[in-house]
Amino acid sequence: MFLWSHRVRLISALALLISLSGCGLSTPSAAAIPFRSPGVSSRPASSGAPSTPTLILEPGAGVTPWVTLIGHARTGIDLNAYLIDNPAILTALRHAGQRGVPIHVMLAPNPYDDAAAVPHERQALAAIPDCTVRHAPPRFDQAYAFDHAKYLVVNPGTPHVTAIIGSLNFTDSAFDGTNLEAAVEVTGALAQAAMQVFQADWTDQTAGTGPRQTLVLSPGATATWVHLLQSAGPLDMTTEEIGDDPAVLAAMAAQGSNLHLLCPAPASAAAQARLATLAQAGVQIRTLTTPYVHAKTIITASQAFLGSQNLSSVSLQDNREMGVLVSGPDRTVLAAWFAHWWQQATPWTASGASPRTTTPISPSSARPWLPQGASEATVRHLWGSPSRTYPTTYHGQVQIAWVYPTATMYFVGSRLVAVVDH
Known part of the structure; x- marks a missing residue:
């Protein structure tokens, strides 16, 4: 039954896109229509998981597939998060913990060189019952090696193990239409392999060759x-x-x-x-x-x-x-x-291609003006936490970018050197 309904969702999505293309996707009215993911339907908790993958595409799917899967957890939750602060996911995890589901969360120790992110995340996760948090193994906390995987495993070690694997961080920008993202919900051998990788990293062991028979796994991809x-x-x-x-x-x-x-x-x-x-x-x-x-x-x-x-x-x-x-x-x-x-x-x-300005400009929002040379602490105080950060270089200069809804800010040595409006 689920195999049939999953296929219907896929065909419906294709039929929608074909009808849109017949109307002309390049027109302004069509461009405003978001592509809707086929993987957003809630699955009854009493039914078995589908044997075929279910795509989760953004913008469109939103946080529902993740919250729904967490809601179906009965025996355990394993979560590998590069960044996590989405309230809906944190709430779903809290509800799972309250009903006695053990939760294991593995965090990147220093995501995008933003060490301030991890204490904030650990504080939020500490409020969740039966939730154990560990940093990724030291081999993925090096100058040029990170735990950048983003996946969720529910009911590990059971025939009902299910996983979501993809590009989404567990942050608002991944689910609110800001980002183009792709993930897939899987069962069977793929979910088992994701579980094996998590358990290996949780205990600081190597994942071995087994999971690589079904997953595209780094290192070595x-x-x-x-x-x-x-x-x-x-x-x-x-x-x-x-x-x-x-x-x-x-x-x-x-x-x-x-x-x-x-x-x-x-x-x-x-x-x-x-x-x-x-x-x-x-x-x-x-x-x-x-x-x-x-x-x-x-x-x-x-x-x-x-x-x-x-x-x-x-x-x-x-x-x-x-x-x-x-x-x-x-x-x-x-x-x-x-x-x-x-x-x-x-x-x-x-x-x-146009070069990036190195002189701060006033962002197109009501947020406070930021002078050149402002510290990271000042920016965080005036603008709040960024939706995400990432390392970059500009003319050979190493920089850290902080992304906000209306602007991206660039830092060198913890000092602001540029603000670029979106």
Whole structure:
């Protein structure tokens, strides 16, 4: 029954997109229609989980699939979070703890070099009954290695184990329409593999080769990415970062015009240079401002990848990252989702790249003015906590970016050097 209903949801989503394309997606009225994820229906707690994956696509699905799955937890919850502060998820975890479900949460010790995030998260999680929190293993807390995986496992160690794996941090921007995101709810061997990875990292053991038979797991994901990028036929790809993995970049360039690359506008000279090289090879590149491209996907003619890996050597070879390969109707829906946002995006050319200003400007909001050189503490006091942070470089200078709804701020040595309106 669930297999049938899942397939109906996929076909309905495709029918909706086909009808939209017939009306012209490029028109302003159509552009305002968000792509609705097929994976947002609540599942009755008394029924078994579907045997096929269920895609969760943003914007559109919202936090409901995650809250619903947490609500079905009976024997345990394992959560690997790079960032977590979404109130709905924290509330769902608290309700699970109150009904006696043991909860294990693994946090990145220093996400995006923002050490202040972890104490705040631990304080919020400390209010949840029966919740144990640990940092990721030390091997994923290095200068160039992080626990960047984002996944949830419910009822581990039982036949009903279910997991959600994808690109979403457990923060408001992942669910409120700000970001382009992709995740998938899985059962069976995929969920078992995610459980095995969590248990290995929880006890500071290596995950071994077993989970890699079903998951796309970092460290060591470069070969899978290169294999996908060498597929025959058209290729669609989304990435947040335009990183430096030479094998992946070479495989992308070799595809030339077969490859459609969707990403945010590059924020660094290095990223602009890599995009320019790909463009010279014929790769078709478009950028999106809203929603922000945070999804990490590769869509071939026969299958598709989605997960937490970024296009960088660190992400593919050093970090703890987790991804999944899907095919059949799921690949088709993911391809339709990509096509929708590709139509909304702006073609990128190297000549059109504009350098980032290094002089703070007044953000287009009612928030207080921030002088150049303001400390991180001052910014946090006046503007509150950012929705997310990430490391970047600008003309070779290492910076930390803080993202707010109306602006992104850039820091060097904990001092503000630039504010860029969205």
